[in-house]
Amino acid sequence: MKTSFIKLVQPILIVLSICFLQSCKKFLDEPVISKVSSEYYTTENGINALVNSMYSRMRWQGSGATQSFLRMNQYGTDTWWGVAGNNNTSNQAFDNYSTAINSLDATTIKVFWEVNYRMLYSANVLITNLPSVTKESLYKKSADYNQALGEGYFFRAYSLLSLTEQFGGIPMPLKASDEAADDIKRASAAEVYKQIINDFRSAQSLMKDFNTIEYGRLSKQAAQHFLAKSYLERASATSVKEKTRRGYLSSDADSAAYFADEVIKSGLFAMEQNFVNVYDFNNAYSMTPDRTAQASKERIWVIKYSKNFELNGFGDDEAGFMSNEGSFPIDRGNENARFAWCASGYQKINFDGLSTSRNYLLGRWVYTNPTPHAFDVFGYSPITHEGVNSGLNTINDYNRYDSRMYKTFRFTHFASRAASTYSWQNTNPADNNTYNWGLNTLFVPGQKRFALNDTCVSFTPERLTLTQIKNKYKKRYFVYTLQQQDDFGELRIEDRTAYIPSLLKYADNERYNSTATFDNNPSATRSTKDIVLARLAETYLIAAEGYARAGKYDLAVARTNMVRERAAWKNNELRPWQVVEVHGGSQSGDMSANMKITANDINSLDKTVGFFLDERERELSGELNRWVDLVRCEKLIEYVAKFHPLQDTRTNVAAGSGKYLLRPIPQTHIDRLRNPGAITEEQNPGYY
């Protein structure tokens, strides 16, 4: 029996001892198969992958998921407001400057903060890793190496710029490490601006010239554009306090103009002849946008979107973002949601079969709308210097020369619902509607009021009461006034969400829905239009403002007029009826000559600041830079207190003793610091 034991146990003991002897080192090895580890960043391909991921991350600026970018750059200004009745607390907070703008905000401020710092981290990883990648390769001497390093510097500067514009002094890590860094002090805004300018300078010296082969890639000129913009930000400080805070140098204005001129002089870009082409429309009446402008020579840098669902994504995984890891191999299929951000509420106009089907040109969700003042800005007359800030019931006639208001906003809607185009009838609920003035000369009970594609709604910038407008306009279509007033002259705030033209700049007919099907249905919420981050017209305005602030008015006038002449109604250009009927213009003639300004328009600091703030709005309206511009020029409190439609906002911003010029540092940041300093050190004034 004993022998049989041994026979049986022997093989087992052998198996056992083999396992022991090997110590099973291999047994516990872990091959990574389905994933990619961070060691990838030590290779040339890995560096390219890292650069690419930063481009993807830029798409957060079009994220509909958080709208953080929108809230922080456009709400609560003189020309844009979060409309009344939008009871999203975060939207209200940033529009009203209420106590709800606070450090606890988890979706607006926190997301803005974290996205930019993640970008900063990626850039730091790149800048830190790049030298070690290149030991043995020729890569280091190649233009690709310089380009990648330049992109690293660019994205770092870009993140720092975005952050300091909103938060002032901020933590400024410049190295990546695997250590779990949890202690950092804020650098002063002056230090941050200095770093931004250094990084943009490095970037513009390293990167290649703009080329159309890799349309969308950063270039020397893109870096120069933002370098100029950064100089201008510092140069815009007028008070002593702000000059100190930003680290103002007297040469900043010149530097801004110099680098902006470098972009202009490169000859790689050209302005569109017609302002409307910058944004994909052939003319001011277009129902559907085309996409010719997607390759406009005016564009210096854009965030790219593709019609290929697979190539769209944020490249980010913060809370609140669509995080697809696990279900999809890559982050993809996310949208540019901007097309819905600056449109009117659809419900009113669409109500009870009023001939238009719900669509995004007409409006959808209500986020921001232009304020009455936004339309006043377009009426600025360099000849009379009148128009701006004037009281009610005046018409700003300058729109007979400047085409931009009618090319920026949709002033006319067309009947788009074939089946139920609106009939003249007394019993229709819409007849009880205040805005129906059915008893005009065209009234035939029971007859269709519109045929498909007829104009059915049009806006006038006149300031008329309801009765006045009813009496004045006996048209087949509805005429609404932008300054919707009741018969007592009160501004009807509630109605402004619907009776307001929608911004055309982001309108897109090539959106896809969640099933990646291209569709114009309201449910198709994913726009594939590129987001323009830098275009030549703005470069001209930066150069012009730089020169003006440096006292070189002639150069400033020359740069400005490049932009303004382009904006004029051109000969033989079809104009909206308002140009003739409201503004007293004509349907023909080239208006360029009437657009020119002279040194007299800008030859003092006050004039410079006032003129360029408004000129930028006319040119760049809705491009999500108004809030930063107002803060930059130290005009936020003054302008908002004067022009914002809501009394609450006007009161709050004025009473905030300047606290609203900076956003609160997210409480999560302070809470997570290992050794947070005193609250006065970690938080911006007014938020503790």
Added chain:
Amino acid sequence: MIFKTNSFPQSVEISRKWLAMRLIALFMFVFSVSGSATVFSQKISISEKDVPLEKVFTQIKQQSSYVFFYDEEWMKQANKVTLNVENASLETVLKICFLKQPLTYSIVGNTIVLKKVNIIDTPPMLLDVQVFAPIVINGEVTAADGKTLVGATIKLKGSNNIVKTDANGNYEISINDTKGTLVFSYVGYEDQEIQINDLKVINVIMKESVNNLNQIVLIGYGTARRRDLTGSVATVKQKDMSRMALNDAAKAIMGKVAGVLVSESNLPGGGSSLLIRGKRSITASNNPLLVVDGVPIAGADLSDFPVSDIESMEVLKDASATAVYGSRAANGVVLITTKRGDYNSPGKFEYNSSVAFQTAGNLQPYMNPAQYLQRNRWYNWSQGLYADPLNPTLAADKTMRPYSNGSVGVVPFDPYTRSFIDAAWAGGIYDANKLEGTNWQDILFRQGLVTDHQLSFTGGEKNIRTFIAGGYYGNRGFGIFDEYKRYSLRANIDYAVKNWLTITFSSSNVLSENPSKGYGNSTFGARNNVSFNLIPISKPYLEDGSINMLPGNDSGIGSFLNPLLNQNGRTREANSSRFLETLTTNIKLGSGFSYKLQASYDGSFANDGEFNGQYSSWGLGNKTSLGIGVNRADYSVTSSASYLMENILNYKPELGPKHSLSATVLNSFQTFTNKGLYAGGDNNEIPYQKWYNMAGYPDNRRVSSALNNSSLESYLGRFNYSYLNRYILTGSLRIDGSSVFSTGNKYDYFPSFAFAWKLNEENFIKDIEFINQLKLRVGYGVTGNSAVSPGQTLGSLRKTAYLFQQTLGGIETPLFGYAPRSLNTTLRWEKTGQSNIGLDFELFKGILSGTIDVYSSKTTDLIMPRKLPVAAAGLEDIIQNIGQTSNKGIELLLSSINIKQKDFKWTTDFTFSYNKEAIDKIYKEGDDIDNGWFIGQPLNVLYFYDYMKILDPLVNPDDQATIDKKNKAEGILKYKNGDVLVRDLNGDDKITASDRMILGQIRPKFIGAITNTFSYKGLDLTFMFYGKIGNIIGMNYGTLNSDRDNAPVINYWTPGNASATYPRLRVGQPFETNSIAFVDGSYLRLRNVNLNYNFPAKMISKLRLNKLSAYIAVQNPNLILKNKRFIGTDPEYASGIGDLPQPTSTILGLSIGF
């Protein structure tokens, strides 16, 4: 009838034939259930002295249906027989008859075949028995139910003369003195002492121990008697699980085992999770390790193992008990033992069946149409849009704004909804009773049904025993789209090849189907949620009987679609299977050594297909511009496999009566592999293909796959030493290595020791009469836990996509990138060191018994995704071994026999536990508010503003001053009448972030249960009360301030409503209003009631059965005491109104053995 043969050859050939005959007989037996039922249920009574064997045969024939088959010649050599049995089993009678015969027998069908004794047929174990002795006493040891007890010890009192029963339960002991006393003992049974008094045959029927201290208990890589335990181990027996129509054995632990928090899923087929002795890990799993028949299971889900297959469950709680499982044992260990057959036992079938009727319990009512309309009036009133809700007018109702979403001026109700309102205004007078609508909860819930059928066979021969069971469990959910089915098959076979070699095979095979589908737009939409997304003034069907797609007529798509659309619009098929196969070889090596080789395979396969048709809520929610719904299919196939090989060497030397030692050495290798493939796509033109032709979906194609591997390598040494059976010392050391950690951090050590002192064996206690058992246990151990997934330490990157474009409409250059994510190469196991002091006692002859355990544990090196200041680190969080938590607690288990009379018995079991969790250390000094980690506080606390009251100057004039003061401080008119006042901690009259405080913990401080059982004859009535005390619930009380949604019936503030418990309706509530969501979550409930009837033995035998019982039970009757401010389905687990309620079940069950 007697068959006689003159010359019956006794060759090996014939034996084989006989073996074949036996097998045939076995099959006959299996397939003719009713026939065989008569065979073994027959009892025989014979009283004869010194009669020929044949005479006994005749009597047996008369009393049973058996016939005998033998050579008459043999009877001449047969010894005479003395027999005095009453109602004995045939087996017993035959055994006694053949004890001293040169013959043996076997049963084939209903024929008893005799055979001459051949030395080869002698069971090998009999060789151990001393044959040559002056006086030999023999007999049989059986249990009360006739089961033979193998290995029972028979000891001559006061000597070292000990023998054991053989495989047939027989024994022989040789003694010198016929006046001594024999002590019979068997684990789990009470010791019996019998005076010899010249008896030569002593048959003993052992009584099952009432005293659970004699229970045999699994301790991990071995067993022990409960009274020898050194660690804290709780046992749940089959009978505690069998009467509850459970799909998940874990639910049986609730209230039975102190210190375990059971969280149930209320979905059909949903498992439960167990939390033993508090939460210690923030990111790693807090689920205990599950070990099924010795195999540690990955991804433990007890619902994969049918309750009726389980013999017992042991819950190992303290670290001295769990440390043998090392790195996976920090959360405790649950050992599952499945049923096995018995050697030499007649085959038995058992059929258990139950049916349960389920309804949604504790449903939170939502506003009915009238309440909803009135709420909307008040909501509009709060915005100045409704003049006087107390005096509604038709005109005001007509222009009332129904939707706050995207609100634009006055938008009246849509015509559909308005027609209902108009009807209520018929005749110009508003009559709320005329307001028609739908209670959507009635639509979404139905009578659920659980049907459970389990059939098992148990039986064994001399050296083989089997347990075979098959079952079906089906649950038609009480939510209309929920369904679950499970099919199971188990085979446990033990083959004692030689007396030194046993081979064991266990096979568990479970298939489950879960076609449950979601209600809303998303794949698995919340169930109860839907009913408040839908407004009550609506109808589910149109007048023509078709589904009303948009019941509220709100064009807001998504969750406002009729959930019934998914009845036919969506199909789902989710099948999964699990196979657990274990092969074990036990070898006795002699000299006290034994060796066990265990190899097992645990494989799971799942496929999940879902199709959303164009009329499903998803399809319509994503329709094209032409208004046509689209379709979508998703299909995933996953598999996981784990292989385990263990070598276990046991050593148990004979060290005489004073010492006892056992030692175990083990090594173990286990690998885990997970694979998965997923495909999805949209818009198939041939929708009936569903997910079976993914190539047919041209749009939005999605595909992914993954592979994860990991492995675990372990070594263990353990010894158990006992002196005088009074002092017991245990020590163990486990070394674990895991592949998921980086090189250099792969291995770690997990030691433990424990000491037990049986005080009742000491002389100074022995004399205290009322103490029967008293044992003190002290132990300490270290265990581990890991939350690291394969590849994690390497910092996997996140893939991104972008593009550059050459020219407009030209070539797009895809740019795939990888964005950084956190990494940490220094991760190690979380380690928990736990000490435990326990006292087991039995007093007053078993009238009161119980266990008290006090424990304290510290978990260090916690693996946590620590939130980082992204500005410093660039990343939001990093996974690190940081911090330390501790758990301290007391557990009490008390059992008392309150009344014990002949026919009536009342017993009470009481479990109680208190646990205090605390975070001791985090990565920095002070609290981490953002993560919600507060030093000294439990792991999950609710940190928010402290609700005080509703400000209402109309009721309490002083409130006006408060409102004014606070508005002044805020600088705006923030507060109005009816708003919430919260505690202003810093007294600056403003509510800021610094006014938040810790409101309480989310897990209870105390858990308790009392189970009472009343028995009267065959009738048992059991009911259990269960309660939790000391936790706070952060409720989701719904969206009061959206008139688009329905809301729970809540007493909200209106002017003059002094009893309001909820604030006024308003747009843009102050942030702190949400403080009303935090309420005390303590509750006490009647958890289940069970009435069981065991039919009387006479009746059972008449029916030719050996077991018959029936029961009726009610689980979770709606008897519950809870906080009045609580809104939601159930405080037991719920956080709000959207949760699936817990079912109330009425169960009818039947158990038949034959």
